[in-house]
Amino acid sequence: MLPVDAPRPEAKETPCRRWRAADGLTLSALTWPPAQSDNPRLPVLCLSGLSRNARDFEALAADLCARGHRVLAMDYRGRGASDRDSDWRNYSVEREAEDIDAGLAALAPGRFIAIGTSRGGIHAMLLACRHPGRVAGIVLNDVGPELDQDGLARIAVSIGTDMRAEDWQAAADSLERSLKPQFPALDAAGWRRLAHQFYRETPNGLTLDYDPALRHNLVEAVQPDAPPIDLWPIYDQLGDVPLLILxxxxxxxxxxxxxxxxxxxxxxxEAMTIPDEGHAPLLWDAQTLARIADFADRCT
Incomplete structure (x- = not known):
């Protein structure tokens, strides 16, 4: 693995692109152009987890851009640089899917590879079903058609709580307390690096970079009487789309x-198990980045 205290990789540039959702909210994506244009590769669309944001893909974008890919990473409504929604019911997979389609129309990637972490992987599968032939390959980062209820319950307990931190060290310490079982090998520098992905600076200090109202839909999903998540019918519709499961x-x-x-x-x-990491793999280490790049090379 790369040492977690290595400098954070930076792609050539990371301009922010914005577009309007159907209901008027302003949504955002980070875009990284390919480092060279003489051998263009397929664009890559990155979709983050439930409460995460486009910054999760900085290291991956730097690696893929160096290999000739254009990389796009969207912030769903209520996360990152996208507007917060006054109605938490709109933080749904269905509304987010509409937002993603609007973003595709604005960013015009053409045929692309989709990389989805957790909730983003669900969106990647749905994209392939909505736009058959446009998705050249999918990377599912720690997500599948069934989600373990114990893990969902763990996330439901913590999401939307303990949102603020006094400084970056306090933010790193908070993440370590809650996520150490998932990332037992991460060192102090790694937790600080992760804090910069989770938190943003505001006039009132550091805060987790999402709307705490996101928790409502998840809390409902883990109630004892809630039906289990079953996405096998969606998964089975993927046909022979190339698939890398992390x-x-x-x-x-x-x-x-x-x-x-x-x-x-x-x-x-095909699949890769990433040692010393849990939900969801960070996509920082050289072996994982190389495996994703090799997979992307084989998508046409």
């Missing part, structure tokens, strides 16, 4: 059994 060895969201079934059911799927 699983953190300590994940409490994507189980080994679900991963095995995903590989059994999909004719063009």
């Amino acid at each position: 699983r953190g060895a300590h994940s409490d969201i994507l189980t080994k059994a679900t991963l095995a079934e995903m590989l059994r059911r999909h004719p063009n799927a």
Whole structure:
């Protein structure tokens, strides 16, 4: 693995692009152009987890841009640089899917590879079903058609709480307390690096970079009487779209059994287990970046 205290990789530039959702909210994406244009590769669309943002893909973007890919990373409504919604019910997969489609129209990537972390992987699968032939390949980062209820319950307990931190060290310490079982090998520099992905600076100090109202839909989803998440019908519609499934060895969201079934059911799927990481793999280390780049090279 790369040392976590290595300088944070930077792609050539990271301009922010904005577009309007159907209901008027302003949405945002970070875009990184390819480092060279003489051998253009397929664009890559990155979609983050439930409460995460486009900064999660900085290291991946730097690596892929150096190899000739244009990289786009969207912020869903209520996250990152996108507007917050006054109605938490709009923080739904259905509304976010509409926002993603509006972003695709604005950013015009053409045919692309989709990389989705957790919730973003669900969106990647849905994209391939809505736009057959446009998605050249999918990377699912620690997500599948079934999600472990214990892991969802863990996230539901913490999301939207303890939003503020006094300084960057306090932010790093807070993340370490809550996520150490998922990332047992991460050192102090790594937790500080992760804090810069989770938090943003405001006039009132540091805050987690999402609307705490996101928690409402998740809390409803983990109630005892809530139906279990079953995305196998969506997964089975992917056909032979090339698929790379990443699983953190300590994940409490994507189980080994679900991963095995995903590989059994999909004719063009491959997998990589990332040691010392849980939900969701950080996409920082050289081995994971190289595996994603190799997969992207094989998507046409």
